[in-house]
Amino acid sequence: MPKDHGIGASPKRREDVRFLTGKGQYTDDINLHGQTYVHFLRSDVAHGIIKSIDTSDAENMPGVVRIFTGADFEGVGGLPCGWQVTDRHGQPMQEPGHPVLARGKVRHVGDPIAAIVAETKEQARDAAEAIGLDIEELPAVVDMVSALAPDAPKVHDELTSNLCYDWGFVEENKAAVDEAFEKAAHVTTLELINNRLVANPMEPRVAVGDYNQANDESTLYTTSQNPHVIRLLMGAFVLGIPEHKLRVVAPDVGGGFGTKIFHYAEEAFVTFASRQIRRPVKWTSTRSEAFMSDAHGRDHKTKIELALDADNNFMAIRTDTYANMGAYLSTFAPSVPTWLHGTLMAGNYKTPLIYVNVKAVFTNTVPVDAYRGAGRPEATFQLERLVDKAARELGVDPIALRRQNFITQFPYATPVAVEYDTGDYIATMDRMEEIMDISGFEARRKASEAKGKWRGLGVNCYIEACGIAPSNLVGQLGARAGLYDAATVRVNATGSISVMVGAHSHGQGHETTFPQVIAEMIGIDESQVDIVHGDSSKIPFGMGTYGSRSLAVCGSAMVRAAEKVIRKAKKIAAHLLEASEADIELKDGKFSVAGTDKECAWGDVTLAAYVPHNYPLEDIEPGLEETAFYDPANFTYPSGAYACEVEVDPETGKVTIEKFAAADDFGNVVNPMIVEGQVHGGIAQGIGQALLEAAVYDENGQLQSASYMDYAMPRADDVPFYIVDHSCCTPCTHNPLGVKGCGEAGAIGSPPAVVNAVIDALASGGKNVPHIDMPLTPHRVWKAINQ
């Protein structure tokens, strides 16, 4: 019988009441007295020298308050990078400056050159057209490989080349890996591209800066996944505003997918400009601006090789990847192709030797950073495509080859520095085969053939590392931030509870799930618990939401804080019940004395804490409020097996997804409905990457797919009815709830399943195509069939 409350129940998302009735309060809904509007004049060339900017006519246009250019940011910091990667030779990465407004040069289409602050948006835009701009266009570097040629134009003149870093991992393993390849019975090689994506959250970015002269305080309202991170980065590194004078508020946020983690120029600008003009300044991105200013995702070019012995055991993996950084280093960009990608190259397999090389490259394109999965989808895609190709070359069943090489003993230390605490890859594969009805595939294939369609089955496994931690380790790896989280559990006098959390909900449903945990622990109704998030003046210093970390990290902090509350409440109850503290039990919202019928209610104890007339004041303080910071001992490692069946129309190349199954192991699950929703959304984005989405630049650095006319987002009829299952459960061993992450799994696990299925479909039609690069558009599939 499913539970109807607490952990494991599926109450409907309480936040949806306001979202679905138009009562959400998004950043663009915030309008302040005396507010001005900023319009950014952005570069329309990818690379050029700013010869002159003439704002004189524009300054006299109606409604113009002030026009800012790069010169106004003399002495102001640039946008900081939050992760320093050390290269193969022990040298730090090349780290160019990232000005708020371009200075000297423009480096990508969309690079902001001037900011026009005016009374209305339209006046600001009118004035932008009156700015005289003289830019000497330079040749652009777009392709990563040619960007590293000795005579390539340099994106940053002060750097020695366009190479940000050349990273080897694990460098000490390289010789042994090469040796294994020499001894291998079979080597499978695959070259592929992980296509560049634009995140496209439903809500574009918005920022409102508000300076209060009376108390010298600045407030930034912004569409962020992590307000405290923005406060630290912007306050300390860009604008020099101490934390107690800077408040960052991320109210309702309409989707992030990673691209709202980062600290952006527009946020720093509105905060800075508001202090200059002493009025609020608001910026709302248009969708067109989002395409050329939100950090993009993925964009890797990879060669990967697998060495197998004569019995088809994996001996070694070797990869060579070019990772596009774009024109500047976005906040966490350097970590994505390295520590979030190289550490996942073992996947679900006991390959003993692995070497990963990554060359990160500057190009005249929009900066690239984390996007749902961040490095882990790139690792999974190349590995799972490679294993599939190996099975095809060897003429063995792809599921059997995977099973043969699965890791089965836990904990398992990979050769790429991480230790998986738990997992059961055989169980998820078994479950996937069952829910997908793999045994019925051949019949379905015949039915498709009768309609003139080629049907293919693609399977893959994935392993994810969520809740990146612990802080002392990530510090050694180059992170310039801690990766703990924090929660304050504030029990009110009558027993209701407010939980202030460092995690930020922008679609994940924390307002529903976090109270389920507290309600379970105390035995009160979930309606008695609310969470507070998103306002740096209200919540403890937590690190926000990304990397599927909220429940595993912030949820653990909340549990720790609630445990402290319960410990104190038991002391109070012991006093009220005139019993020993050790005999007090808390169940169903009641404190009782073991072995007796003496009891008191949760509300009696909480009231005593705030009206301490009969209270052990000599032993404990009044009040019932506790904070905990939680720094995990390890990542969590969700895993799963996915399967996709497609039909290919051989006449047109069109792919339709007929069936999709996901068997995930997320450890313990708090709200199954929300977890399933997260998997659905992740798979939709994975299918988007596999079949539809591509940010395409031409050789001049112009983004060709710069609107929805050319950038294909998945629509409802592009995705199938998903069969998802999370009944396989190996709880995480090192966090109090035994939970793993679920937010990114779908986006990680689905692209290889889709592509493997298309390759299989083509093979069934007699076309043995080794690989097709994503997105598998009808045109590309048709070309592959007819090449």
Added chain:
Amino acid sequence: MYAFDVTRPKTVAEAVAALAGDEAQALGGGQTLIPTLKQRLASPATLVSLTAIDEMKGVCADGGTLTIGGGTTHATVAAEASAYPALAALAANIGDPAVRSRGTIGGSLANNDPSACYPSAALASGATIVTNNREIAADDYFQGLFTTALNEGEIITAVKFPVPEKANYQKFVQPASRFSLVGVFVAKYADGVRVAVTGASENGVFRWTEAEAALSANFSADAVEGLTASADGLINDLHGDAEYRAHLIKVMTKRAVAAAK
């Protein structure tokens, strides 16, 4: 957008008078013009909205002819053009419900987007484009990319479609915009078959005359099998090259013939 005035005449005559003004621009359902204005790519002084002109709305079947008012929305055509099922089906698959509830047949034909659906129906049906002062045969009307026989200030008041014996429209969509990557409209009349192709050519909608000849002799998908659509002058873009489009013209033509009713 730049600032502009809007006028909403009630009759064709008033609209024609309003369009004679300086930098006046007709506005149908706004599905192309409004995004263009938002991008600041056009700056008319006055928008003359045609949406309040009742005499330009409605679907009327009379004898062998279906007449559709120029201001009739795609949704209305989809619901009411039952006398010409292939045309109703085409209208029902343009864009999404919001587009179909605003966009009009006159607006689509006046704009003549090379990937729009309606031009293929008009050309394949040998339709007559009726304006405020003349009637133009479809064969004379479409003159290339976003170019038509319309004069400045001329309004499409109606489109007259001869109802064919059989017809079908096959649209292979561009994955992002869901406009036609290639759309083929096949219409069979007593005196022959007409085949019009949209989405494919750098010069907009065109007739595939070889297929027309073959199908007029033998109205079956097999009749097209031996033909090859030329890739010359076809569009090369992110979503498909000319060779692919040429291939799709044949595939969609065959499918349209097979599905025609």
